[in-house]
Amino acid sequence: MTNQTSSYIERGNPAFFRAMSALFAGGFTTFAILYSTQPLMPTLSRHFHVAPATASLSLSVTTATLSIAMVIAAGLSESIGRKRLMKWSLVLSSVLAILLAFSPNFGVLLALRTLQGIVLAGLPAIAMAYVSEEFAPQSLGVVMGMYISGTTVGGMVGRIAVGMLSDAFSWHVALAVIGVISLLCAIWFWVSLPLPTHFQPSPQRLGSLLQALWSQLRNPGLLCLYVIGFTLMGGFVTLYNYIGYLLMGPPYNLSQSAVGWIFIVYLMGTLSSTWMGRLADRHGRANMLVTSIAVMLCGLLVTLVPELAVKIVGIAVFTFGFFGGHSIASGWVGRRATHSKAQASSLYLLFYYIGSSVMGALGGIFWSRFAWNGVVAMIGLLIVCALGFALFVPRVRSQGGAAA
Template sequence: MRQKSNLHMPQILPSNHIGTEAGSASQPFIQRGTPAYRRASLALFAAGLATFTILYCVQPLFPLFTAQFHVSPVMASLSLSLTTILLAITLPIAGIVSDAIGRKSVMTISLVVSAICCILTALAPDFAVLLVIRATQGIVLAGVPAVAMAYLSEEVESMSLGFAMGLYISGNTIGGLFGRIVVGMITDISTWRIAIIVLGAVSLLAFFYFWRSLPSSRHFQRVSITPKHLLAGFGRQFRDPGIICLFLMGALLMGGFVTLYNYLGYRLMAHPYDLSESIVGWIFIVYLVGTFSSSWMGRKADTVGRRKILFISVGIMLMGVLITLTHSIVLIILGVAVFTFGFFGGHSTASSWVGRRAVSGRGQASSLYLFFYYVGSSLGGSAGGLFWSHFQWAGIVAMISGLLVLALIVAGVLSGIPPMTKPRQ
């Protein structure tokens, strides 16, 4: 086999220069059923819960922000979209930093600082200051999602990876659910500011558990950071058309997903439903199907194939969003549940696939996937406000359906691309 030039490869520092997170390829990977697997899974579950509690806790408050701060639905959505766009921009940087100083270190700093920022959000005197704090949160939150996928891809044995990734994403779904429900319930009996403070305190507890429980890296190798190495590393990821398709898949799926949840509250709090903040928050209980879907579909992807699971997941999402066109509240919730099931199955499959296709720079590959994922969230979430303002719910469904049709096309292209030639063993 021809030897590849290392001209553009990051420099791996010698063992006497790498910290406690540095590992060795000779050490075993974490396998499902072992104590290390359980500790890693629960620690990352807690990290995902805290991260996505903080990220999405403002989503049910959009109608309240519109009324209290006298801003439009599009402006109200910026309290989430601005956070996610800065999260997307920061993700590659967080991935690069983690390649240099270690996975656990970056995630630990991200969790504690973002929890403090969450508490500060509750003290914002006006909407402009709130947006500044939420923007800061977007920057510091990037440390967990950018690095968690790389940590799992490096440390978990290949046949256990899909399930482990699904468990981490389950923490994300529980966090999104927990934040929305708690905000709705506490806001109904007190204020949204008290609700945000409570979530900040819970996130601090999650940080402490993560810090104490996550096993140190065994296979991480610290690399030097130079502009030349960084550009070469990012360039390598875009040489694989399969990874490019996965990046686009993440953007399209998340763009549709966040659009539906951003404007569901506007629909259900208006006539003829007239639901309260608390009731709308409890509707997010359908996130639980995502908790099941991410791990179950991740396991299926390990056995029946990722290409097939991606097609099935997108098809389920499309069916679910079309069901929400009905005027029956029961069928609307059913449609949202079906849509959510498909989304988390697709996201779990695509995200674990990125880690397997990337033969080097997994931190960069994972962060680039999430960069596109959250760009899709920001653009889709804000564009959805225009569709809602002009066409109401029918416009939201049309927009999401268009994104999912594009996702099916991308999945078809991906199916024609052969697997990478050097999979991780």
């Protein structure tokens, strides 16, 4: 028993820092690539002579294929191994990111972005399962927080840095630079992440994969966490989708560049995901998840204040709460799942990205009919829903009989 316990990656172990940095690099690469075309949509419209709605496909086709491919990737990882699939996911998506810079037409660009969504799925679908299997239980919160921190920094770079590089040079250079940086991060991930020691290959057929997914959906505790991921991400994307419309109109009249820099508050997510994860290890996941969601709601309400500086503070507080809650909820999935952990994690992310797509689009109806107050009301309902499920999770016993 002692040997099994010591085989986990623990603080003080030489592999701990390398593993943490590798997971950060993996999260950074995935989200830098995923969101790299979002700030370039107006440029793509002009360059390829396509409508804005068509240009938006450069992001939506990637997130759509990502959400579906994650479920398949989780099953593949049970057969070919966690690290093997994650490292090739990062390398191939980085190579595609470089090729993207040389797209001769919009059709080729969309085809490459579709492939990126499929290939990118290899890391987010498996990272949570790897962490829950290989790290000591008392370190899960801080490790998962570091991974989420990498995704927040990557998402921020994918939106801000690409826009600046395209202004200074061209969109070709911007995408190529992101691709090269991502490839370097992928190489670091490859050489730094320790090989799994607790993973046991178990080749799966389609029937067994569907059975594993269904068993996770029948787990009440996991289902609550999936709904929390859906509602939190739905509210988060909705706020960022429509805050720009508010701030670019009167009385603020901010420029597109100025609004784009609001994504700098993603740094709050880097802080909160690690810090709240550490607090969750000390004070309990349930307590800190409820706290994170409550902070998110407070930040949302602050955005109703007319003063611009106060609104930005509200957005920062909202972002802090979101990433703290997401870090805790996603890490908790690995603890609640008693088997097929990769499938359990992939289902969380499937709900997470569906929330982004569905609620982000629905928010447009509330914006058109009720302006910002309507958007806040919709997001508020989602957050209250998440809060209710967060309070319910500790009351549900895991399938193994323990209340996790």
